[in-house]
Amino acid sequence: MRDLSGVFKAYDIRGVVGEQLDADLVRDIGAAFARQVTDAGGIVIGHDMRASSPGLASAFAEGATREGVDVVMIGLASTDMLYFASGHLNLPGAMFTASHNPAKYNGIKLCRAGAAPVGQDTGLTEIQREVEAETPPTEGGTAGRLETRDMLTEYVAYLRGLVDLSASRPLKVVVDAGNGMGGHTVPAMFDGLPIDVVPMYFELDGSFPNHEANPLDPKNIVDLQAKVREVDADAGLAFDGDADRCFVVDERGEPVPPSAVTALVAVRELKKDPGGAVIHNLITSKAVPEIVAEHGGKPVRTRVGHSFIKAEMAKTDAIFGGEHSAHYYFRDFWRADTGMLAALHVLAALGEQERPLSELTAEYSRYAASGEINSTVDDQAGRMAAVKETFASRDGVTIDELDGLTVELPSGGWFNIRPSNTEPLLRLNIEAVDEAAVAAIRDEVLAIVRA
Template structure:
């Protein structure tokens, strides 16, 4: 058989004649391999150890924050009880029967209380039970001190002891409220926060004469990372976290620096090899040329021009050609030409095949089922998202879907697309969006998830919310998916695995372990036949509420009202049920449970930006100087309130994805928007969660012992409108806003254009923006009086009609 590449074979034969060169090349490549191996061992081991230490510090910080929060929660509740009029009366009258009833009441209100006492000065009950630590705390209280909580071993178990003075109206100390709490809830909470397989957690208390004594231990036999020590808010406590071999193994350092150095070593090795081979071959060529060289004969060579007898010169020689240059193409050979396709389009602005551009919104994917969203669309989206996940070293995606009639069909195709790439799926089933977000924070396997939902949109819509590593995809990230979904060059891989998982109990336990209302209240819950009804009912029941469900059965046709709580008409039934049942509170959730609106006992709607005022006052008191983020549709009362409590108000563009990313980026403990998305990064994970927000609202109401009407009475009142929608063509909505901006129609006011056009005047403000979830312009107005409100509405109405006379509201 003929060698297809004779030149390469010749070179190999030539190299075979140089054993020294071959030995040099072998030594060169072996040396490079050894250096690379040692470099990898040194760099990666050091990087892994450093990263594991960083992870251990991060886990220790999480644990320490949880411990501080646990102590703060119990301290606030017990302090409130020490100021309760009934407790004061019981100690003032020294009525033993009443004291016993109040101690029983304390036990019913404080969930993890083992023993509670209302102690009068000189009382001997603690001495009789040999409770020396309790005696000491009570003595400190009666002497006017406020002792820190302490851990004490009672019988065979450690308990948490709190002591507070009970005073009359003149400030005289009547006695001591002593609470002895079980350590088990704190133990469980720490185990949930950091998987015990990752290391050993210890809480130690400095005991005079005995040194640091551990009183809570989540043990792991393996200790592979140096112990991280952190002080807690209790001066005598210290938290230790020692990472295990599992943590060290999980620490996956970046290979970037190593790859750069390895690439440099490989480049130098190849260059040296090339130079050595080139020199050897050149030397052979030189020697061969010298060996073939002979004296020039006296005659003219046959290949040079010769003179004929008639004096003419023959210039053809032996190498004459037919006149055609061998490097030119033959006359009949086709020439290569540039091609152009009208379908080349990577900007994502036009429809591509069965992937319509209109569904790629600013902060999620949303469209009409059947005509815009199909199973094929979901399949291609699943493949594109799996590829993105694997690019950030994630090989599993969490999935969930809401109660819409079309959601099961879409989730099936979405998961098929994901698994076709070899990526795995954790299927949560039919769940609210907050549960999916909780999973990306709670599960160890992944931090990426996709939710099939159209949130508050009508039944004929559906969509996808996408979360990657505590970041909600939005803007250009969403738009780029249209092009990515057209790619077909997926490697042939075995299908990824699909695991079904129910974490609803974990979610309920996490909230009920965090939120501790001071008393029981009656709550009407309207889920609008969305997916959140059952889970929200269970959560509110777990924190001690008397729940009256309204439209909590799942029905994807939404027969009673649209699942949008920001529309006043959708709250009519909730208001009636609150008043008819004499409930303390009404809660309305949207179709996937990440938005909330509240109704007071008198039937007054408390809009989400007003709820944010309530939350901000509570959160800023514990986070002075922190950012509190709110959207451009929210009341400007938030500016004054947040600043007055020592926080920093930050206005941002509307959209759950934009808000979530801003809150995570700025490490803000709280954020929210007028549409009902409330984000807690104080004691929670930072994502929008209507169910958790409802629990926090109930906690504030019960600790303050005030209804929503009383709480809102403490804030400055303003006249405002709900969100106003003007239906427009989907393709024109952004153009209309741009025309209005170019018109410079509101020069007398202060204009903000971070999202649409918001204009602030001394006594009022107004906003118009293009909706990102539907074919509409949305407007909102707020003013100090009804007169000012009508004036600014009239101004916006006039300017809108000046660019299009069809725009009216």
């Protein structure tokens, strides 16, 4: 019996191609997924620019059609384009990508019809069990049909229908695609709009020759920051490898915190739907719930992670959700995440007024933040308990354990410390009134964690 525990993750399937993931395994995964969704009318499949992606996508399609399920192949796609196809066609989907991971990796993100997520608790565990048990193919049925369809034009039209940039003042925007799927989607998205795109690393190359396609790491946006300043651009955008996340820098080349983007987009969405709920995870700046409430919305706090965000969006019928990691979720986009739509909102907000982006976003950035600080520890639970014990005895301190340990301090600052699910790490995030207050909290907490 196979052991696939190293490949099946909480929300997707991911591994080193040729060692953990190959065509035979992917064919079996395609068959197992097809058996889960036999009555859905088919499966839509997309893939990123990695050298291994087309072959793996074809193997998955083989497995699915062998089970009698029809397949629509959309070819090169960003992850949010696959979600669009799943929603637009009302079909389950499979996206072949390892996002920002190095070239030797690949993976599969699965969803049900309407881009509903598939994770460990919503079908992924059952697929793993079937594949590990080497469940034989269904015998005697008619093979499913294979159709090829290009969805890029429809994807572009749908997003541009949600955010109108046609009346924007002219903007110069540097876009760093990181040799990922943004190089495929951005040219089509901005064609004909009053946006002068200055492209960086648009060549599709899954070996990522210029830098890792992970703009969450500051070293990977250095080139973008320099180019924004060099060409006197109004803004800069950086997409990750599968282009479902988008990071923003202002005209000075300074990063715009994802929490500020969340607040800005939330305000725009609330104008369309006054009183709506807006989801934010517990590491997002407290400016987000403050601003949402000030604009008549209902802020809803959740754990970190797209499955929690999407579940809470469905429960509350939320209009929008944002995470500190630059994932942005829209009710108008089947509650799925799309960095491209968030980017369109930011550029529309910038283009409908005359202030530079730094001034526009300053009103959404109220506090200083540490960013994520990781500590390697042998005893995650023990270190967490030590932090809790230290702070629980202090006057005016409140603690909750919705996701890790969140400690609210009487000064107005707060911090969250969470264990990694996959590594021996504790992740610390801090927010306070200014940088000095952040530093003081950081030093005290790290002294306990790293003792």
